[in-house]
Amino acid sequence: MIERVLRKNEQNVAVAPKEPLYLSDLEQLELMVRYTQTHASYREDQKFEREMACLRVLFPRVFRPMYEDDLIVGRYDSLPIGFGSVTSVGAPGHYCRFDQVEKMKKRFKGEKDDVLNELMDYWKIHDTREVFYRDNLVENVSGRFVDVLYPMIVTARFSGMYLDYNLLLDHGIDGLKEVISLKKRDLPASSTLYDAMIDALKLLSETIHHHIQEVEVKLINQQLSPKRRRQMERLLIALKQIEHGKPNSMISAMQLAWLYSSMAGVVNFGRMDDYLGDYLVADLKSGKCSEQDAIDLIESQWRLIEVKRTNVNGRVIVGGKGRRNEENADVFCKLAIEATKRAQLVEPQFTLRFYEGMDPEIMDKALGSIATGVTYPILYNDDVNVPSVMNTMHVDEKTAENYVPFGCGEFVLSGMGVGTPNVCVNLLKSLTILLNDGVDTWDFKPRNGSHSTKPMKDIESFDELFDEYKKLLSYYIQIGSVAHANSYRTMNQAVGFIYTSILTHDCIGRGKSVLDGGVRHLGGTNEMYGNMNAADSLMAIKQLVFDEKKLTMTELQEVLRNDFDGYDEIKEWMLEAPKFGNDLEEVDKIAAELHEFTCNEVAAQAEKVGLDSWLVVVINNQVNTEWGRATGSSPDGRIAGMYMSNANNPQSGADVNGPTAMLNSLAKIRADLSAGTVQNIKFSRRMFTMEREKVKALFTTYFRKGGPQLMVNIVNQEELTDAYHHPERHRDLIVRVGGFSARYVNLDRDVQKEILERTCNE
Structure with missing residues (x-):
């Protein structure tokens, strides 16, 4: 048997270290104490006042000084205790990152144990996620995020929020304050929320003023090159413009949106070509900037996004239907593709939405960028995804055109929706649990849990087995739906997410915060893992047990319990059974049926728990590997502890019939039932560059068959193999892991191996 050794998984994927915080440990501790004291000084029914008072402790102190090559300001540091939305930048609501506090204790070498222990004791009671976990874990069934011993994990988080930056930029800070003041007169019962919104905008102005002073000091006191002085003077003009007024240039619009997003704690940055395109074109026409100036400015923002090290977030969306001024947006889109190609960074997760009839030059530029190995842009097919969103979220076409993928590929309605994935289910682990009674x-x-599974010795047909599997999944899904809805209640009781609420429709109009009835579409998502391993396993059982009768269910149990030890021939039978990804009808049909069942079962829970939608997402960060580490041997021939399939993809190396067959299998998985599925494909540099037209035709056929999305890795297999064995030679090699990109050498060894073993199309 394989030894059951499991290393601890992080709360958030971290494949590149963050920069050390700018503030000293003593300065951080002082802010953490003040934050905690401020939080404790308010009653539970004063959540808006408390939130703003706590934010005033943080801002602008948590912004570090600008770097020498920064063209805009706003390098934000999240403290071990503070306020946020997602774990990659703090955590949701009022939070304590206990792991970081423990590290701080070690750095203080015991000198501050009393105060740090007191802080942790307080936050063990008041941390938003701790409050949620106390009441929402089912023993032996659901664990915390990411406790991979369980078939299901749940959490409270506020991931994937996209803000309506056009609302901010069209009005400016003072103009938006006036909009809120007018609504306050109409809805006096919501005065407390409106006052908090106005206070939040005042704090934004104060933070901008802080940065104005920083730039002025640098201009006075530092010896600057003529070029750098011009850059700083341009930035100063922009900051002064947006301190109270509306932006009047690309840099001022970019700066205002960036600072706002940082203070809101969001880590996906919207349809940037839509909200910056008009400013860019106006600047180009007036001579305020050249195309090269614009590319430099975009690259500067890309660096600020990457330094956040959100890893599985950092989305910037360009292209697609529903933009206000498509012509101007396309100008930004093309320059942003060029900036991405030049920067060669792992963030932002630069994403292109496309459709039939869009400027063909954009797709050509996109493929040219991908060919460099940067992995961007990620490609999303509006002709498939817009109708899919209409179907799954029950919205009209105009609304559906506002869909955006966040994080690892989950869909949400930009500026008007919530879609955070607060439940995850391991389909393969669930199957192995069923198979072992x-x-x-x-x-x-x-x-x-409380669900009774039918003994496997009594299963008489494949259909009966599949039905029993569906019953177990339904049990997990129903528990998860209740936990997901409760996560919103927990967060709403504690916070208003005031900055997010201001730029989310219809919070201002309704006089309600985002999770208290303000958001137009209150949705959520359920991440599914191990899907294709489960399908392959079901196929192997069907063939070996029920069709060919080479095994009984009791014998299958024995083989899996012993991790194939002494059963090498049976393991080979399982490995040789048909696998998803080869355009084989029977196994692809099983995969499609499993997908349709989980999607429909999850969606059916939404109304029961008070959500507008609750949808499956088949995405991936590296949880396929992390959860695989604690998943037993499976009937597809996979051994215990081995990684599982990546998102919607075949198990690494299982697709042996070429890229056309692989994409044909993927296209059979219905896109109109989920809130996002992600597909990875790997090509050698030679094939992608020398056979570009063939590859382009392959992609076109796939998308026309209903393919919703594609992520492309361009890497020589020899280069990847050498990087696996000699990482010091390949520090800059970028790969697409699943729902995020990373420098290959920064990944865990088993994650590297999973990527290495993916089929490379030569």
């Missing part, structure tokens, strides 16, 4: 073959603990 409710007991996990990883740690041999019962994981079926």
Whole structure:
């Protein structure tokens, strides 16, 4: 048997270290104490006042000074205790990152243990996620994010929020304050929220003023080159413009949107060509900037996004239907593609939405960027995704055109929706639990909760087995739906997410914060993992047990419990069984049926728990590997502890019939039932560059068959193999992991191996 050794998984994917915080440990501790004291001084029914008072402790102190090559300001540091939305930049609501506080204790070498322990004791009671976990974990069934011993994990987080930056830029700070003041007169019962919104905008102005002073000091006291002085003077003009007024240039619009997003704690940055395109074109026409100036400015913002190290977030969206001024937006889009190609960064997750009839030059430029190996842009097919969103979220076409992928590829309605994935289910672990009569073959603990599974020895047909599997999944899904809805209640009781609420429709209009009835579409998503391993496993069982009768279900149980030890021939049978990704009808049909069942079952829970939608997402960060580490051996021939399939893709190396067959299999998985599926494909540099037209035709056919999305890795297999064995030679090699990109050498070894073993199309 394989030894059951499991290393701790992080709360958030971290594949590149963040910069050390600018503030000293003592300065951080002083702010953490003040923040905690401020939080404690308010009653629970004063959540808006408390939130703003706590934010005033943080801002502008948590912004570090600008770097010498920065063209805009806004390098934000999240403290171990503070306010946020997602774990990659703090955590949701009022939070304490206990792991970071423990590290701080070690750095103080015991000198501050008393005060730090007191802080942790307080936040063990008041941290938003801790409050949620106390009441929403089901013993032996659901664990915390990311506790991979369980078949399901749940959390409270506020991921994937996209703000309506046009609302901010069209009005400016003072203009938006006036809009809110007018609504306050109409809805006096919401005065407390409106007052907090106005206070938040005042704090934004104060933070801008702080940066104005910083730039002025640098202009006076530093010896600057003529070029750098011009850059700083341009920035100063922009900052003074937006301190109270509306932006009047690309740099002022970019700066205002960037500072706002940082203070809101959001880590996906919207349809940037839509809200910056008009400013860019006006600047180009007036001579305020050249195309090169614009590219430099975009690159500067890209660097600020990458330094946040959100890893699985940092989305910037360009292209697609529904933009206000498509012609101007396309100008920005083309320059942003060029900036991305030049920068060669892992963030932002630069994403192109496209459709039939869009300027063809954009797709040509996109493929040229991908060919450099940068992995961007990620490609999203509006002709498939817009109708899919209409179907799954029950919205009209105009509304659906506002869809945006966030994080690893989940869909949300930009500026008007919530879609955070607060539940995850491991389909493969669930199947192994079923096959072992409710007991996990990883740690041999019962994981079926109150659900009774039928003994496998009594299963008489494949259809009966599939039905029993669906019943177990339904049990997990129903528990997850309740936890997801409760996560919103927990967060709403504690905070108003005031900055996010201001730029989310219809919070101002309704006089309600985002999770208190303000958002137009209150949705959510459920991340599914191990989907294709589960489909391959079901196919192997069907063939070996029920069709060919080479095994009984009891014998299958014995093989899996022993991790194939002594059963090499049976393992080979399983590995040789048909696999998804080869355009094979029977296994692809099983995969499609499993996908359709989970999507429909998840969607059916939304109304029951008070959500507008609750949808499956088949995306990936590196949880396929992390959860695989604690998933027992499976009937597809995969051994215990091995990574699982990446998102919607075949198990690495299982697709052996070429890229056309692989894409044909992917196209059979219905896109109109989920809130996002992601597909990875890997090409050698030679094929992608020398056979570009063939590759382009392959992509076109796939998208016309209903393919919703594609992520492309361009890397020589020899280069990847050498990087695996000699990482010091390949520090800059970028790969697409799943729902994010990373420098290959920064990844865990088993994640590197999973990428290495993916089929490379030569």
